[in-house]
Amino acid sequence: MTITGNKTIYSGETIPWEVTCKNSNDEVVDITGYTMYFTIKSSFDEDNTDANAVLQKTITSLSDPANGVFQINFDPGDTLLKSGEYKYDIQAKNSSNEVTTIREGVLTVKASVTRRSNT
Numbered sequence: 001m002t003i004t005g006n007k008t009i010y011s012g013e014t015i016p017w018e019v020t021c022k023n024s025n026d027e028v029v030d031i032t033g034y035t036m037y038f039t040i041k042s043s044f045d046e047d048n049t050d051a052n053a054v055l056q057k058t059i060t061s062l063s064d065p066a067n068g069v070f071q072i073n074f075d076p077g078d079t080l081l082k083s084g085e086y087k088y089d090i091q092a093k094n095s096s097n098e099v100t101t102i103r104e105g106v107l108t109v110k111a112s113v114t115r116r117s118n119t
Contacts, residue, residue, distance in 0.1 A: 003022075003102065003103045003104075004103075004104055004105050005103060005104075005105045006105045006106045006107070006108065007088075007105065007106075007107050007108070008107075008108040008109075008110060009074070009079055009107065009108070009109055009110070010079070010109075010110050010111070010112045011079055011080055011081055011082075011083065011109055011110065011111055011112050012076045012079055012080045012112050013074070013076060013079050013112070014073075014074065014075060014076055014079075015073075015074040015079060016071055016072075016073050016074075017071065017072045017073075017074070018063070018069060018070075018071050019036075019069070019070055019071070019072065019090065019102075019103065020067070020068050020069050021068035021069075021070075021092065021102055022068060028067050028068040029068045030065065030066050030067075030068065031062060031065045031068050031070065031092060031094075032062075032065040032066060033065075033094065033095040034062065034065065034092050034093060034094050034095075035058065035059070035060050035092075035093045036058070036059040036060075036062070036070055036072075036090060036091070036092055036093075037056070037057075037058055037059075037090065037091045037092075037093065038055075038056065038057040038058075038059065038072050038088065038089075038090050039053050039055070039056050039057075039088065039089060039091075040053065040054045040055040040056075040081075040086045040087070040088045040107055041053050041054060041086065041087050041088075042054060042084075042086055042087070043087060044087050054081060054086060055078055055081070057072055057078075059071075059072060072090075079109070081109045082109070083109055083110055083111045084108075084109060085106050085107070085108050085109075086106070086107045086108075086109065087104075087105075087106060087107070088104065088105060088106075088107045089101050089103065089104040089105075090102050090103040090104075
């Protein structure tokens with residue numbers, strides 16, 4: 001089941017984002033053995049290599065896989081993006097190499113007023 005969800009962050013922040021995987025019946029999915037792929041792009045494209053990605057994260061250490069929970073951790077350098085709207089998605093690949101998009105949406109990056117903390 002793909003969830004569409006928009007998210008707003010501030011440039012240069014440290015952000016832990018906890019995600020729970022659920023099926024179409026809103027039941028938690030056991031994601032033991034899964035690999036999660038998070039990608040941000042400035043726009044949707046047909047490039048299979050993700051060469052135009054602004055940020056990519058591959059998550060293999062899942063915080064609570066039996067309960068469908070994993071976390072995407074963003075360091076200040078990850079979020080030090082130009083203000084604006086970006087497209088993102090999260091794909092899950094199981095041990096049989098089946099890929100499912102579990103979340104997609106718009107990521108809005110806002111400029112931080114305080115910048116000296118990012119140096």
